[in-house]
Amino acid sequence: MDALSYQRAASIDAAIAAAQQPGAAFIGGGTNLLDLMKGGLAHPVTLIDITRLAPLDQIDALPDGGLRIGALVRNSDAANHTLVRTRYPLLSQALLAGASPQLRNMATVGGNLLQRTRCDYFYDTAFAQCNKRAPGSGCAALGGFNRLHAILGASTQCVAVNPSDMSVALAALDAVVQVRGPNGARAIAFAQFHRLPGERPDLDTTLAPGELITSVDLPPPAFSDHAHYLKLRDRASYAFALVSVAAALQLDGRTVRSVRLALGGVAHKPWRASVAEQHLTGRTLDTATLRAAAAAELAQARPLPGNAFKVELAQRAIVRATLLAAGATGDFA
The missing domain is CATH 3.30.390.50 (CO dehydrogenase flavoprotein, C-terminal domain)
Known part of the structure; x- marks a missing residue:
């Protein structure tokens, strides 16, 4: 693993400011980022620990009847929260279908949104061809083992799939991702948060550099019965x-x-x-x-x-x- 430095952010603004350093990366639960680092797929120079940022670990009702789930809420806590279970059972079910209890106890909602695609050719650096890992190198999955890969929205550059269960439910529920960055706050409709591969499969989301997910907002419940x-x-x-x-x-x-x-x-x-x-x-x-x-x-x-x-x-x-x-x-x- 590469040498790196570590900082614990005292506030959201401090975290965003620290993220402007070259090679900086936010870390919450670390369930995907640490895997990427150990595999030689991510090379942050500085890790910015955001786990103590209090507003981001809460679940709150919104004035319009919707729900705000902080980016640092653990997947298990979100799945078992009374308001999620009763008003948004689809999300609770999807969260509980993901990973394992141990991982759900560590993984955060914001981190879940940022999972990299779980293509074996991406994760194994012995394969030189991976446009997601090395743009322009090709896609080994196209002519290789592609049982788990995409059948919709793929391109000649990449056929990997998004691994998140939670995100599938959020897409159906028309969630909104709230983010903050050096240029202020913005809301991203969930349909526009993740990208199809097109010519840039190395970009999984529409987040700008240095932006921090602060919450996921759900509209007023309309589908709790069915x-x-x-x-x-x-x-x-x-x-x-x-x-x-x-x-x-x-x-x-x-x-x-x-x-x-x-x-x-x-x-x-x-x-x-x-x-x-x-x-x-x-x-x-x-x-x-x-x-x-x-x-x-x-x-x-x-x-x-x-x-x-x-x-x-x-x-x-x-x-x-x-x-x-x-x-x-x-x-x-």
């Missing part, structure tokens, strides 16, 4: 999603008044299934309608030789997650 997070993976725990679905509904009887769907494990960012949402809104919820909506969403998929199975898996997962969110029984067949 929500489900479905995660399909190779192991029952401690595994990343092959495909995941965050599904949330507002129903009038069996008519879909409003629906939110987001997919994980299929793209470089949490994938908002807007085509399927449009197909379902205003229609009677049944299996045939769900299958048609899922097929329409996945019509834009561009699978690789090793992950073509994900197309049908994602379609089936959309149907299953939405029926579970609706509390459906055989009557919905």
